Amino acid sequence: MTLDDIASIGRDAGTGGYRRFAWTDADMELREWFAGEAAARGMELVEDGNGNQFAWWGSGTDALLIGSHLDSVPDGGAYDGPLGVVSSFAAVDRLRADGLAPSRPVVVGNFADEEGARFGIACAGSQLVTGALSADKALGLKDRDGLTMAEVMTARGRDPRNVGRTDLLDSIGTFVELHVEQGRSLVHSDAAVGVATAIWPHGRWRLDFCGEANHAGATLMQDRHDPMQAYAATVLASRQLATDAGARATFGRLEVEPGGTNAIPSRVRAWLDARAADEGELDRMVDDLVGQARAAADRDGTTVTLTAESVSPAVEFDVPLRDRLASLLDAPVLPTGAGHDAGVLSPYVPTAMLFVRNPTGVSHSPAEFADEADCEAGVDALTAVVRSLA
Numbered sequence: 044m045t046l047d048d049i050a051s052i053g054r055d056a057g058t059g060g061y062r063r064f065a066w067t068d069a070d071m072e073l074r075e076w077f078a079g080e081a082a083a084r085g086m087e088l089v090e091d092g093n094g095n096q097f098a099w100w101g102s103g104t105d106a107l108l109i110g111s112h113l114d115s116v117p118d119g120g121a122y123d124g125p126l127g128v129v130s131s132f133a134a135v136d137r138l139r140a141d142g143l144a145p146s147r148p149v150v151v152g153n154f155a156d157e158e159g160a161r162f163g164i165a166c167a168g169s170q171l172v173t174g175a176l177s178a179d180k181a182l183g184l185k186d187r188d189g190l191t192m193a194e195v196m197t198a199r200g201r202d203p204r205n206v207g208r209t210d211l212l213d214s215i216g217t218f219v220e221l222h223v224e225q226g227r228s229l230v231h232s233d234a235a236v237g238v239a240t241a242i243w244p245h246g247r248w249r250l251d252f253c254g255e256a257n258h259a260g261a262t263l264m265q266d267r268h269d270p271m272q273a274y275a276a277t278v279l280a281s282r283q284l285a286t287d288a289g290a291r292a293t294f295g296r297l298e299v300e301p302g303g304t305n306a307i308p309s310r311v312r313a314w315l316d317a318r319a320a321d322e323g324e325l326d327r328m329v330d331d332l333v334g335q336a337r338a339a340a341d342r343d344g345t346t347v348t349l350t351a352e353s354v355s356p357a358v359e360f361d362v363p364l365r366d367r368l369a370s371l372l373d374a375p376v377l378p379t380g381a382g383h384d385a386g387v388l389s390p391y392v393p394t395a396m397l398f399v400r401n402p403t404g405v406s407h408s409p410a411e412f413a414d415e416a417d418c419e420a421g422v423d424a425l426t427a428v429v430r431s432l433a
């Protein structure tokens with residue numbers, strides 16, 4: 044079993060990227076694939092009320108959870124998420140072939156809606172499990188077609204009343220998520236596999252720049268209240284502020300109203316993704332950026348409002364577990380600027396992450412890649428981890 048088994052699911056023929064958003068046809072097909080892999084191994088499949096799938100080898104408490112997610116960002120790569128799920132099933136196969144009888148249950152997981160590509164909140168499935176995201180808030184989230192999560196789940200035969208906190212954490216003793224690296228640290232350290240130390244604090248903010256729609260030809264430049272100008276100034280400011288702070292700031296999504304080529308916009312809605320090494324640095328950068336956005340808007344007689352859609356604190360992974368895995372695998376340790384389900388579960392259960400080398404460092408793009416030999420090394424590492432912990 045390899046990533047080839049699911050390579051065609053949700054792949055856009057034009058871009059070659061994946062569009063595997065929560066509860067879409069592609070996501071449903073991946074769920075069926077996961078259920079089939081569980082059945083083929085005689086593992087009991089449990090789907091919780093949030094759509095998270097778990098394939099159990101053995102039963103009881105203090106289980107060792109391995110796995111990741113199968114959904115993608117718009118035009119995502121083949122590895123972010125699925126590599127962890129496929130490697131987990133492969134590790135189970137190896138251990139069984141070696142005749143291992145685990146001392147605790149081993150569970151392969153597929154967390155729902157990790158990327159938040161449809162409803163805007165990342166790690167929705169794992170955040171619902173822990174209660175970090177409330178059921179009410181989640182169910183009311185709307186996708187770009189105006190459909191709520193409640194409507195979408197109902198259409199897929201799921202009962203929205205079952206969405207929310209679960210007792211999963213009572214039965215899980217450890218979580219290890221394998222993931223393709225989103226950066227080039229492992230290239231620099233010349234290692235196929237690494238162990239995560241921490242996840243940077245990160246968040247998503249919506250900025251609404253409001254002005255006045257008017258004619259592109261008949262309105263003098265000095266008479267305009269064009270919100271696009273303050274938006275553009277904000278994008279330019281974000282590069283400087285993030286560079287100065289050694290942080291990251293990205294505007295990757297934009298909606299313009301009314302959206303006419305020959306009309307001054309009335310509103311520009313933009314989404315900021317920002318990350319920094321610590322929470323103080325992140326807060327400072329976002330505050331400074333909003334200050335510059337307001338100053339630019341004031342100059343044009345427009346306004347800007349900021350809405351925090353999701354903000355995740357810094358995560359420091361369990362130190363004894365990290366040290367144990369790093370010495371077991373003789374692997375380097377590295378931090379990451381990307382969020383993960385492992386980060387969400389980390390405050391509740393000892394959690395670790397393994398990264399597999401990505402030669403270009405490119406992720407959230409069809410160019411995302413990992414060598415076959417490195418993917419094998421990832422399976423070797425995960426197998427060794429499960430053997431050691433279970």
Ligand SMILES: [Zn+2]
Pocket residue numbers: 112123124157222383
């Ligand atoms: Zn991921």
